[in-house]
Amino acid sequence: xxxxxxxxxxxxxxxxxxxxxxxxxxxxxxxxxxxxxxxxxxxxxxxxxxxxxxxxxxxxxxxxxxxxxxxxxxxxxxxxxxxxxxxxxxxxxxxxxxxxxxxxxxxxxxxxxxxxxxxxxxxxxxxxxxxxxxxxxxxxxxxxxxxxxxxxxxxxxxxxxxxxxxxxxxxxxxxxxxxxxxxxxxxxxxxxxxxxxxxxxxxxxxxxxxxxxxxxxxxxxxxxxxxxxxxxxxxxxxxxxxxxxxxxxxxxxxxxxxxxxxxxxxxxxxxxxxxxxxxxxxxxxxxxxxxxxxxxxxxxxxxxxxxxxxxxxxxxxxxxxxxxxxxxxxxxxxxxxxxxxxxxxxxxxxxxxxxxxxxxxxxxxxxxxxxxxxxxxxxxxxxxxxxxxxxxxxxxxxxxxxxxxxxxxxxxxxxxxx
Amino acid sequence: xxxxxxxxxxxxxxxxxxxxxxxxxxxxxxxxxxxxxxxxxxxxxxxxxxxxxxxxxxxxxxxxxxxxxxxxxxxxxxxxxxxxxxxxxxxxxxxxxxxxxxxxxxxxxxxxxxxxxxxxxxxxxxxxxxxxxxxxxxxxxxxxxxxxxx
Numbered sequence: 001x002x003x004x005x006x007x008x009x010x011x012x013x014x015x016x017x018x019x020x021x022x023x024x025x026x027x028x029x030x031x032x033x034x035x036x037x038x039x040x041x042x043x044x045x046x047x048x049x050x051x052x053x054x055x056x057x058x059x060x061x062x063x064x065x066x067x068x069x070x071x072x073x074x075x076x077x078x079x080x081x082x083x084x085x086x087x088x089x090x091x092x093x094x095x096x097x098x099x100x101x102x103x104x105x106x107x108x109x110x111x112x113x114x115x116x117x118x119x120x121x122x123x124x125x126x127x128x129x130x131x132x133x134x135x136x137x138x139x140x141x142x143x144x145x146x147x148x149x150x151x152x153x154x155x156x157x158x159x160x161x162x163x164x165x166x167x168x169x170x171x172x173x174x175x176x177x178x179x180x181x182x183x184x185x186x187x188x189x190x191x192x193x194x195x196x197x198x199x200x201x202x203x204x205x206x207x208x209x210x211x212x213x214x215x216x217x218x219x220x221x222x223x224x225x226x227x228x229x230x231x232x233x234x235x236x237x238x239x240x241x242x243x244x245x246x247x248x249x250x251x252x253x254x255x256x257x258x259x260x261x262x263x264x265x266x267x268x269x270x271x272x273x274x275x276x277x278x279x280x281x282x283x284x285x286x287x288x289x290x291x292x293x294x295x296x297x298x299x300x301x302x303x304x305x306x307x308x309x310x311x312x313x314x315x316x317x318x319x320x321x322x323x324x325x326x327x328x329x330x331x332x333x334x335x336x337x338x339x340x341x342x343x344x345x346x347x348x349x350x351x352x353x354x355x356x357x358x359x360x361x362x363x364x365x366x367x368x369x370x371x372x373x374x375x376x377x378x379x380x381x382x383x384x385x386x387x388x389x390x391x392x393x394x395x396x397x398x399x400x401x402x403x404x405x406x407x408x409x410x411x412x413x414x415x416x417x418x
Numbered sequence: 419x420x421x422x423x424x425x426x427x428x429x430x431x432x433x434x435x436x437x438x439x440x441x442x443x444x445x446x447x448x449x450x451x452x453x454x455x456x457x458x459x460x461x462x463x464x465x466x467x468x469x470x471x472x473x474x475x476x477x478x479x480x481x482x483x484x485x486x487x488x489x490x491x492x493x494x495x496x497x498x499x500x501x502x503x504x505x506x507x508x509x510x511x512x513x514x515x516x517x518x519x520x521x522x523x524x525x526x527x528x529x530x531x532x533x534x535x536x537x538x539x540x541x542x543x544x545x546x547x548x549x550x551x552x553x554x555x556x557x558x559x560x561x562x563x564x565x566x567x568x
Binding site for chain 2: 039048049050051054060062063064065067068150151152153154179197198199201202203207304305
């Protein structure tokens with residue numbers, strides 16, 4: 001077994017891990033990145049469409065281009081070691097944490113580090129998560145798997161597809177499937193509004209005349225060896241209208257029905273998880289319930305834009321650096337989700353400094369308002385032109401609005417949408 | 419004439435209203451930046467889209483990507499020749515490509531047909547031009563990542 005000691009271990013070499021590793025290394029600390037795949041870049045490698053980097057680089061990049069900028073920046077730093085095709089198996093937390101990694105080539109390696117950054121990203125919800133009745137033929141894929149098959153491996157997963165769920169990956173795949181010669185019969189969405197960005201409805205569905213059935217669901221999958229069709233059922237006021245069902249004749253079903261932070265490893269070593277996000281509970285420095293263990297990117301909460309993942313991960317890295325210097329600020333106050341808010345990240349804030357928050361709405365509303373209260377007293381309002389659960393909201397609070405470190409006791413922030 | 423559009427230039431998705439009497443007199447409202455105006459004008463006159471796709475990488479010609487991955491071993495114990503060979507055999511089979519500007523919609527299907535038959539040989543740098551001046555539009559097809567050679 002190979003053994004080594006490093007300042008920080010970053011688990012996952014995708015957009016979050018790369019941004020964090022690069023920033024930590026730039027401060028002079030040694031970093032080891034564990035990446036399960038044979039290349040860095042994570043899910044960006046298969047997201048060949050454009051639309052990345054508009055915020056960060058003010059340029060319209062494809063996923064691989066966005067990834068390459070971060071891969072190059074990590075590659076330029078001598079104090080980053082990247083272990084490819086290496087899966088983090090186990091972490092045993094302590095004053096110094098130990099991470100066990102496994103690779104087919106190198107066997108088990110043991111890495112001791114004072115800080116760990118969880119950057120494992122997320123997984124797709126699949127057929128089991130949503131329980132679609134029917135037979136169990138081949139031809140049912142998650143949208144991301146189909147994306148990998150087409151864009152990385154060069155296989156076309158079928159001929160006639162129905163896409164369930166109107167998340168961005170589903171919409172992007174509707175266009176991609178069409179462009180590789182498949183026929184996309186429909187996108188079926190259970191909600192009364194699309195869950196992906198409007199621009200993707202325009203350029204991925206409308207451009208190709210692909211119908212979007214809102215308030216509809218796939219109520220059965222047919223076929224023995226291969227999918228032979230699906231039954232689509234409309235919903236009215238939450239009730240399924242069986243009599244109005246219709247069948248679509250397809251050989252492929254793509255599921256774009258949500259993402260779940262991939263925290264199997266974190267759960268195993270005792271990181272406290274938030275059921276609302278599926279990610280770790282974190283303080284204002286994105287540190288989990290275990291001192292020295294941080295989380296950023298989609299493993300913390302699912303983001304809509306990679307630009308936000310990079311931003312959050314670099315902020316996370318700045319707190320890791322403070323931790324490694326022994327200067328980590330430990331006085332944190334609680335943040336809670338109020339009315340119409342699914343969650344707020346982080347779960348704590350720091351006095352005396354600017355804090356940045358990300359949240360998701362539970363409601364769809366135009367001309368909404370974000371309301372922040374401090375111990376029940378209103379302290380900040382912000383107008384939001386449009387909110388919906390699929391679009392993350394971010395905001396900052398300035399030091400002047402927050403309590404002083406010198407003030408005793410805890411002051412609770414609550415964030416609501418009205 | 420009036421048409422409602424959703425701007426696709428960025429994730430904000432501004433709701434645009436376009437009014438025009440003739441091709442020279444188009445007014446756009448609802449946009450939050452200049453991109454919205456040029457998008458709406460183009461959408462009325464000659465709609466364009468950025469095309470992103472992949473092309474085949476010649477068999478056995480590719481190795482892993484840029485600096486970091488090239489330098490990293492395939493697992494902690496793998497060194498030298500073994501690592502290089504291993505990365506080589508698992509190198510990408512497809513190269514992501516894109517048009518370096520939006521392409522007139524009418525040329526997209528012909529471009530896609532060309533791409534199905536195309537094969538590229540590394541080494542390639544991100545941004546390398548693979549097809550120049552597609553259908554006389556001035557738009558190029560470029561590599562959307564780097565691939566190291568053998």
